[in-house]
Amino acid sequence: MLVREAKREDAEQIIAVIKNAEESNLMLFGPGERKLETEQFTKFIENSNNNSHSALLIAEIEKKVVGYLIVQGNNMPSRVSHRAYIVIGIHSDYRGRKIGTALFSHLDEWAKRKGMHRLELTVMANNTVGVALYKKMGFEIEGTKRHSLYVDGEYIDEYFMSKLL
Numbered sequence: 452m453l454v455r456e457a458k459r460e461d462a463e464q465i466i467a468v469i470k471n472a473e474e475s476n477l478m479l480f481g482p483g484e485r486k487l488e489t490e491q492f493t494k495f496i497e498n499s500n501n502n503s504h505s506a507l508l509i510a511e512i513e514k515k516v517v518g519y520l521i522v523q524g525n526n527m528p529s530r531v532s533h534r535a536y537i538v539i540g541i542h543s544d545y546r547g548r549k550i551g552t553a554l555f556s557h558l559d560e561w562a563k564r565k566g567m568h569r570l571e572l573t574v575m576a577n578n579t580v581g582v583a584l585y586k587k588m589g590f591e592i593e594g595t596k597r598h599s600l601y602v603d604g605e606y607i608d609e610y611f612m613s614k615l616l
Contacts, residue, residue, distance in 0.1 A: 452550065454557040456500065457507040457519070462493045464516035465509060472540030476602060477578045479538075502526050504535060504565060508557055510550045517545040520554040524567065534569035535562065546580075555588040559616070568616055575600065576608040590614045 457465060466487045474482050499507045504524030509516050524535030537558070541550050562570060574581045576595065590612040598606035 452517075452548075452553055453511045454508060454553050455511070457496050457509045459493050459496055461509055461516055462489050462496060465496075465507070465519050466492055468516055468519055468542045469540055471542045471544075475543065477575050477581065478540065479573075479600070481602065499523075504532060504567065506561060508554055508561070510541075510554055512545065517542045518550040518554055520558055522558060522561070522570075524565075533567060534571060535567055537570055537572040539572075551584045552588070555584075559588075562616055569613055570616065571611070571613040573599075573609045573611055575602075576610055582610065582612075585612050588614070 466489065469487060470482070472478055473480050473484070476482075496507055499505045499521070502524070504522075504526040506522045508520040508522070510518035518541040519539070521538040522535045523538075525532050539551060539554060558570070570590070572585065572590065573596065574585060576582075582592075591614070592610045592612050594611045596609040596611060599609040600607040
């Protein structure tokens, strides 16, 4: 497995993984709730690559993108330039293979090189596999966003989690 920063040419494969991850019903967006177009996503990759506090990391197996981790931070000097928000997704055919662990390990190295101090994310409280991964990688639950999402006729709580580097 190779973990690296995304390039323009990766856009279509990343979109395919994002759409697959949304089918789990454990992501902010459900299946078909948003339209992802290659041209638009290519610009997103370029913007991430041009922001010193943002990145789009991908995991590849045999030149196929199987996971992604988006880091969104603020590179302008401000009170929040030390932190970044994380979104991760793994293709369903590749879950349970330590891809999330590899992406987070790469993230830690990247964030330390960039002088980041805080990483944060949200996760549905019923996503026990995701919560376990985040805890394993050093994230702690800071709070619960009660009834934060409405999924399939049910209100779902989200955990707000963070990690200090």
